Amino acid sequence: MPDFSIDIQNLSKTFGPVKALDDVSFQVEKSEIFGLIGPDGSGKTSLFRILTSLLLPDSGMATMEGYDVVKSYKIIRQITGYMPGRFSLYYDLTVEENLAFFATIFGTTIKENYDLIKDIYIQIEPFKNRRAGNLSGGMKQKLALSCALIHKPKVLVLDEPTTGVDAVSRKEFWEMLKKLKQQDITIIVSTPYMDEASLCDHVALIQKGKILSIETPANIRNAFSHPLYKIAYPDMYRLLTTLRTFSEAVSAHRFGDSIHVALKTRTGEKEVRSFLEEQGLKDVALEPVRPNIEDCFMDLMNDTHD
Amino acid sequence: MTDKPIIKVVNLVKKFGNFVANDHLNFNVYEGEIFGFLGANGAGKTTAIRILCGLSHPTSGELEVAGFDVYKQSEQIKKNIGYMSQKFSLYENLTLRENIRFYAGIYGLSKKEINIRMDNLLENLHIGHLRDQLIGSLPLGWKQKLAFSVAIFHQPKIVFLDEPTGGVDPITRRQFWDMIYQAAKDGITIFVTTHYMDEAEYCDRVSIMVDGRIEALDSPAGLKQHYHAENMDEVFLKLARAS
Known part of the structure; x- marks a missing residue:
């Protein structure tokens, strides 16, 4: 049996009449880039919020690195780096203050894990005294990724990290993800950009809370x-x-x-x-x-x- | 598309302190044209759009939008343009009908006129059943299509679309572009920004901004030829990465 990083079994979640997740099951292998592709409202964010222990499922179960996302939520939060869809940093703190804040919360320092974020952070370091609210889209995204990585997570959960980001910054972002993968970090990422799907190891197509298909990008294309x-x-x-x-x-x-x-x-x-x-x-x-x-x-x- | 300019920009400069956001921009947009306004995040697109919409004054330069001067006639400009973006579109806690009445009312349309156009709109899009639904309860794709319909409801001469398809699924994205084509056919000039490079191909002409300047302006075919590129994605990367 292969060694999974994320294991999702029959997960369902409803909000009133809306079935956000309808009996979703899949596994993500260790240190792979797993893409969740689907339109707005397909259930991607609900799934990510359950995985990061911020939302409780109605039924089903999920584990990350062997820990149950409901029962072991404290450990889940230690081993997960989460980049929500909306820019969630503090606008009136500077770049450096934001990073220091996230490091402190996780009981670490910028210095201790600097190696992991170096390649990314170095690009925004010249602006470290600028308030996060005054950064361009591409720079905000690099700061958010740095903040999600500063406690050296085992799993990185990225909710539409490239929406609204220009084509050049998007390419740079995916180059960064490839490097992180080599550092044994499992990455689950959602995107509305189909060209990014081809950069994932496996891709799940999701719509209306249901998984339509899970395959390697090559197999999805062959199945047409x-x-x-x-x-x-x-x-x-x-x-x-x-x-x-x-x-x-x-x-x-x-x-x-x-x-x-x-x-x-x-x-x-x-x-x-x-x-x-x-x-x-x-x-x-x-x-x-x-x-x-x-x-x-x-x-x-x-x-x-x- | 005609050869009559509807937007004229001559030496547009906009500074914020020492920072030059727009550095001597020169371009025309022609009546009925679909004009793509591309650039990396932070290249100065939003600054220029705000000026063209009469929301911000240039530091220097001569600009005419829909025949009006941006310095002296910004109110007339606002009456003759439409605007939508991914961030600002419709009011989530109003119904579709209320949103239409609100926007059309702002533009001074009569009640009778609003009702006629509303019926047409609902019929054309086959969405009579959505009339009394709260906008917040609709999927993003529908919100964006409706926001576009509302932005051109007062039949403006030009509509500015700032990343209208960000985050939208591929089928809805294409339906949205069908609506853009229809509006252009009806004579509305389209000024659009996007990060999807396949959408750049759908424009009559495309400008690419890099660090506050317009580095290239031509038809997609012309740009691909000039930069020896297979597609617009390559053109964009060559220009934006060189900076």
Whole structure:
């Protein structure tokens, strides 16, 4: 039996009529990056709050590093670093004061665990006397991560750490996560960015409190069952609305400078082309394309989306 | 999209003490255009948007928005634009109908006009059943789509969208862009910021700000060609990381 860092068994949580978590079970291996991908309101935050002992489940159980998140909540809080979705540092304290505050609460000092945060903190150290409220988005996020790490946690729980963060800072953030993983820290992270999913070891797609699929990013992509084509035309909006009326198409979604069309059967290029030509769209650029995580997620979501 | 500028910016400078947030910005936005305003966190986008919306005065420069001067006619500018962001959209503890009445009332629409447009809106989006629901009880995707509808309810000439799709699921994100296209087709100029680089591809033209300056401004195809990049993500990384 493999050695799990996080073990979740049949977890459910309701808020009035809303089923935030509906019989959720999965395991996270030691020192892996586990991604929880799902839209707003899918239950990610409720799950993270239960794991960090801030919310009690209605039923089911969960352990982190072998400790029950309900019974052993004191130990759970010692071994967990939590970065909530909303920036949760003290705006009127400086960068350094925030970090010192979190260190003190966990009975440690900045000095003692400086090695762990060095790579990250060094980037915001020039601003250590600036109030946290006056930092840019990317810097706030680095400070929040430093504060979550300062007590050397075994498990890092990151709730949408990159929402509202620019593309460059997002890449830097994921480079930091990879380094932390090598220091034997287990990371469970949620994100609405599908490109980040491909950087995880395993990914769970969650919607309306239910896990749709848990796989490696490669397997999620391999499981996509429809033939997929990439199409481009100068008037993209017209191409999109036309493709949506094509009876052989399962879906048509914009992807940057082209449109991805999933087909019901392997009818192939010819039929798509002749349909578009009938509609007056000639000489479209068309080629088969390998589905990415976003294609797969939208396909899984399609049944339930309203 | 026409060749008539609806936003004219000449040598816009904004300083906070010694800090130069906007360093001689020059650009036009044309009527009916979807204009992407990109940049890293802290590059100066929000500062420029606040100035264009008439909420903050520039230190120097000449600016015209919807035909009005930002120094002397900021009230007229506010009447002719719409605004939404991820942070500020609708009032959570009002219903959809109350939010619409509130916003449309601020813009001086008559009761009769509000009711006609509200019925149209609810019908177009097939959401008659949501009319009396509290906004706070709706999923983020719906809130953002409704916030956009409310932002253009008074039929402004320009709508400013500040990270409208942050944190939204991929299907809703695309539905949101369908709404943007529809609004642009109806003649509303779109000024939009985003951190999703695939969305940069959906704009007619894109500007990229780095450290208070506009480093690049062109169509997505033009930018990709110029920077020898496969996609807008690469263009952005080349520009923003070089700083």
